[in-house]
Amino acid sequence: MTSPRKNLVTKEISYEDLKALLARSNNLLLVDVRTKEEVDKGKIQGSVHIPLDTVDAALAMAPEQFQAKYGVTKPQLDVPELVFHCQLGRRGDVATTKARQLGYVNARNFAGGYKEWSEKEKK
Template sequence: MAQTDTKEISYEDLKALVGKSQNLFLVDVRTQEEIDKGRIPGSVHIPVDTVDAALAMTPEDFKAKYGVAKPQLDAPEVVFHCQMGRRGATATNKASELGYVNARNYTGGYKEWSEKGGK
């Protein structure tokens, strides 16, 4: 099986989208313990080991569980992140395999976001 190149997004690009883009679907794939210490505003918590199941849900079930609309497969800005990039890449690859053509990984993760003072 061919290794897919994970699409990535930088801190600067993500910062420009957070709070400004209606299309941004930002997924935090970290554990609840990590999220309790801080999170990127507007992110949706879907732990990395449940990303497959979450993205396979019907739009109705997804909204009921996560409180937000499930993104379309061609949604322009679907971004995954974790603490430092690895789990985010795993989740991004899963989403790509499920047909999310614009899925990207924020490689800096919450670690970089908080170090750079992202609010």
């Protein structure tokens, strides 16, 4: 059995790695934990909006409920590509920690957040 601490090394994902993952993976679940007002100003294409204060409840939903509410398949606990992000990284980190506590061992945070994404995408 591996120690959960071992995975902390890969708790964050860079802009470059996320961009590559979005380009090649059909299995990535990218969760935007910002407020609705923030999401209305722009979002990363393909992300699913689950506000930070509802992440626990969302990940505890039955798969059918999750699918009905968010329009995507609920991730399995060992899903390899589960990434959270917010505007600057802090809320994404909180969501990633919550997900890991619920058993999502590979959950990661895009620490640069939407701010870094939007800056780099405009170049």
